[in-house]
Amino acid sequence: MNSFISPKGFATAAVLSLMTSAAFAQEVPAGYPADYAAVIEAAKAEGTVSVYTSTDAAQSQKLQDAFTAKYGIKIAYNDLGTNGAYNQVISEAAAGQVTADVVWSSAMDLQMTLVQDGYAEEYKSPEASKLPIWANYKDTLFATTVEPIGVIYNTKALTEDKLPKTYADMITFLKDNKTTLQGKVATFDPEKSGSGFLHHSNDARNRKDFWDLAKAMGDDGAKIYSSSGGMKETVVSGENVIAINIIGSYALDWVKESPNLGVHFATDYTPAFSRLALKTKDAPHPNAAKLLIDFMLSSEGQALLAGSGLPSVREDVTAGLNIKTLNERVGGGLKPIAVDEGVLEYMDQMKRVQFLNDWKAALGR
Amino acid sequence: MPRHGNANLYRNIVIGLLAIAVLAPVGLIIYQSFLSAPFFSKRAQFGFDAYRYVFTDKAFYKALGTTAIFSFGMVAIAVPLGGLLAFLITRTDIKGKRLLEILVLVPMFISSIVLAFGYTVSVGPTGFVSLFIRDIVGIVPWNIYSLPGMILIAGLSHVPHVYLYVSSAMRNLPSDLEEAARTTGASIWQVSRDVTLPMVLPALIFAASLNILLGFETFGIPLVLGDPNGIMVLTTYIYKLTTLFGTPTYQLMAVVAVVLILITLPLVAAQRRLLRNAKKYAAMGGKGARVSTLKLGTSGQVIALSIIGFWLFVSVVLPIGGITVRAFVDAWGEGVNLWDQLTFANFDRMLDVPSLSRGIVNTVILSVFGGAAAVAIYLAVGLAGHRNWGLSNTVLDYIVLLPRALPGLVIGLAFFWVFLFVPLLTPLRPTLVSLFVAYVVVGLSYGLRLLQGTLIQVAPELEESARTTGATIGRTWKDVVIPIVRPGLAGAWALIMIIFLREYATGVYLMGAGTEVIGSLMVSLLQTGAMNTIAALSLISIVLTGAGLALALRLGAKIHD
Numbered sequence: 056m057n058s059f060i061s062p063k064g065f066a067t068a069a070v071l072s073l074m075t076s077a078a079f080a081q082e083v084p085a086g087y088p089a090d091y092a093a094v095i096e097a098a099k100a101e102g103t104v105s106v107y108t109s110t111d112a113a114q115s116q117k118l119q120d121a122f123t124a125k126y127g128i129k130i131a132y133n134d135l136g137t138n139g140a141y142n143q144v145i146s147e148a149a150a151g152q153v154t155a156d157v158v159w160s161s162a163m164d165l166q167m168t169l170v171q172d173g174y175a176e177e178y179k180s181p182e183a184s185k186l187p188i189w190a191n192y193k194d195t196l197f198a199t200t201v202e203p204i205g206v207i208y209n210t211k212a213l214t215e216d217k218l219p220k221t222y223a224d225m226i227t228f229l230k231d232n233k234t235t236l237q238g239k240v241a242t243f244d245p246e247k248s249g250s251g252f253l254h255h256s257n258d259a260r261n262r263k264d265f266w267d268l269a270k271a272m273g274d275d276g277a278k279i280y281s282s283s284g285g286m287k288e289t290v291v292s293g294e295n296v297i298a299i300n301i302i303g304s305y306a307l308d309w310v311k312e313s314p315n316l317g318v319h320f321a322t323d324y325t326p327a328f329s330r331l332a333l334k335t336k337d338a339p340h341p342n343a344a345k346l347l348i349d350f351m352l353s354s355e356g357q358a359l360l361a362g363s364g365l366p367s368v369r370e371d372v373t374a375g376l377n378i379k380t381l382n383e384r385v386g387g388g389l390k391p392i393a394v395d396e397g398v399l400e401y402m403d404q405m406k407r408v409q410f411l412n413d414w415k416a417a418l419g420r
Numbered sequence: 421m422p423r424h425g426n427a428n429l430y431r432n433i434v435i436g437l438l439a440i441a442v443l444a445p446v447g448l449i450i451y452q453s454f455l456s457a458p459f460f461s462k463r464a465q466f467g468f469d470a471y472r473y474v475f476t477d478k479a480f481y482k483a484l485g486t487t488a489i490f491s492f493g494m495v496a497i498a499v500p501l502g503g504l505l506a507f508l509i510t511r512t513d514i515k516g517k518r519l520l521e522i523l524v525l526v527p528m529f530i531s532s533i534v535l536a537f538g539y540t541v542s543v544g545p546t547g548f549v550s551l552f553i554r555d556i557v558g559i560v561p562w563n564i565y566s567l568p569g570m571i572l573i574a575g576l577s578h579v580p581h582v583y584l585y586v587s588s589a590m591r592n593l594p595s596d597l598e599e600a601a602r603t604t605g606a607s608i609w610q611v612s613r614d615v616t617l618p619m620v621l622p623a624l625i626f627a628a629s630l631n632i633l634l635g636f637e638t639f640g641i642p643l644v645l646g647d648p649n650g651i652m653v654l655t656t657y658i659y660k661l662t663t664l665f666g667t668p669t670y671q672l673m674a675v676v677a678v679v680l681i682l683i684t685l686p687l688v689a690a691q692r693r694l695l696r697n698a699k700k701y702a703a704m705g706g707k708g709a710r711v712s713t714l715k716l717g718t719s720g721q722v723i724a725l726s727i728i729g730f731w732l733f734v735s736v737v738l739p740i741g742g743i744t745v746r747a748f749v750d751a752w753g754e755g756v757n758l759w760d761q762l763t764f765a766n767f768d769r770m771l772d773v774p775s776l777s778r779g780i781v782n783t784v785i786l787s788v789f790g791g792a793a794a795v796a797i798y799l800a801v802g803l804a805g806h807r808n809w810g811l812s813n814t815v816l817d818y819i820v821l822l823p824r825a826l827p828g829l830v831i832g833l834a835f836f837w838v839f840l841f842v843p844l845l846t847p848l849r850p851t852l853v854s855l856f857v858a859y860v861v862v863g864l865s866y867g868l869r870l871l872q873g874t875l876i877q878v879a880p881e882l883e884e885s886a887r888t889t890g891a892t893i894g895r896t897w898k899d900v901v902i903p904i905v906r907p908g909l910a911g912a913w914a915l916i917m918i919i920f921l922r923e924y925a926t927g928v929y930l931m932g933a934g935t936e937v938i939g940s941l942m943v944s945l946l947q948t949g950a951m952n953t954i955a956a957l958s959l960i961s962i963v964l965t966g967a968g969l970a971l972a973l974r975l976g977a978k979i980h981d
Contacts, residue, residue: 305948
């Protein structure tokens, strides 16, 4: 890092740091504006940053540890689930007791709702230019990951070469193997799972044949689950043979620890969602919040997340998977869900009810 | 005993404080049910829209019907079985009584979500027991993901709740009536049917009504076992309302909670009437009757022990075995040799991730110290109601059973709001105190019953003699009552500790950074699929419960009173 500072600047910084007994100037990351040192200083004075999230601590522990090691700022990490995070943010704002500094959630629609309803605050991150255009919504909402949606299957029951290569083939596959798959197909219940709703409705927005897929699942007596855990466990045990529209980033990790689990993606169409970060309005630790968001988006932070199984939105990250290598891994059909108002389409109650009714009809419930 | 006197002030203060603690969240929920948006939203308007939605929703009626079938089915299994176990253990000379008394209660101390996971691994469609049976007979002859499956599992796991009530009623029965019947040549089964059963009928009915309440608020078993096939009960219907409309619809959740309260109130009234009748029966018994036990004989011993053994196998060994296996493997089920999958890796995460280890520590703190504080509170409440049959006692009874009607999830959410919006309480919200208060309210009916049971054993004569020497009621309690019940307090502490240890739904909305608890961590981990971690946490929770139980016994806990 120091190599980017001229010898003279370095000397000045060294003197400064000796004088102030804290080395703020040296810590300004490369390419950041010079006045960033003030942000760091203020953030350190704040001392802590509170995160409301739906991400298991296990998946972000390395990121948290590195951030704290780098700045000496503690992260108060609240894993509340997607609904919990949303619920607490709006409740706290109403009570005038805002505690959350950063909200980091995989519920893209809820995050966008928070932005639209005025719970978030714009922040021009120095890292924003490194992100794809679709990953930054008006400098308010940032995609920190890109996570493919795919299928998991039980390797004792199926082998990868038997699995369909395209989305359309999946429909045929479900129809052709009705006897072996009867009652052994799992998918998210969009009524009980916000993530499930997001994945299914995104498919419905993008694929005319989504309803054929839903119908085919219904004909196979598909079972619906409100959580990833329920689906994973039943496929691990062979109770279900295949689970459709599962969070692929988790699945890529699961297959490492569960030997009879396989993960598979369609080569023509692999949607991907993102975990979105925002800085809250009236955040009690606004500078620490900025620092954390920048760190999450930086190549260092992205590498730590990707190394923990949450693929990076940046192409320049080499640890784990990044958006480019992920696209190769899934066969070239990666279609990230853009961070824009599109994710709100089904927040319209009429459309939502209609979608759920169509879904239940397709599944024959 | 004087009905009035200087205890009235104390009594009213305690009942008043308790009323605030219980009625604040409950009142908030009722208020919320009449609004069109979250109560804190500017858009919220007063009206009946939420009721209109729920009462015209087909899914609601379906869930209500399923809940009723579920609860009554559960009672139909738990009450006869619990009654039978109580009879065998309290009224006969069955072998290994002391051990059985402890074992019989074990399912009660494991959270239903852990039980449900355990059953999936052992007797689920690809559970190791199921596959073993399938290899022998060709098919798996059961399906735990069906309503009958759920009812059976819930019924078996609620046997201890029945046992607790019925065994204490049986213990207080004089045995002379039974013995008289025996001398006329009646068989042990005739005696139990014609003599014992009528006398403990009030206790059985009481246990049945309490179990119906428990059935209405069950969450873990329907969540894990009912969900996949779309079997929904009222609590999972409430859960669905958190996501159905994209953003949580608190007004609809509140309406369902109000429905649950309305179902509960008549039950509480019925229980009170039963209890009054039960006192008549108790009066018939008289005091100090020598309790002798019926002789089972050799074949009787074998049959009785087999029944209990089979029940224990199904409701203790199968679920705990399942969880234990799951905690040490990374794959299971169809075509998997469990020995090949053995691993300790599932426990590694506890050390790597501070929130998990913190969750374990917090759970222990909340159980051990929170449990002790809770017992002190329950004792204060118990004394306020002690030897008091006035109006305030009626109020107390309803207040105590009100939280019982509400799912822990809803109480937790309501307390989250109370701690967020009540000015003086706000600093306590991010601390374990908020969880503690919610836990105390959730454990209220159980805890108070434990304490009342202990207090009632203090012979009134002792208190009366203290009073005649001029002692105040306060002094009588301090110098006579509390010293006598002290051993009971220790036991109650250990039992409350275990109840707090297994709680999961209450903490879902209340826990935050630094205040994680095991049960609620498992619920949030379920969302991301960390089943390996969940299994490890479940096992840790069972081990902690075992330690709590051992401690309870060391302290001389009288579980059955």
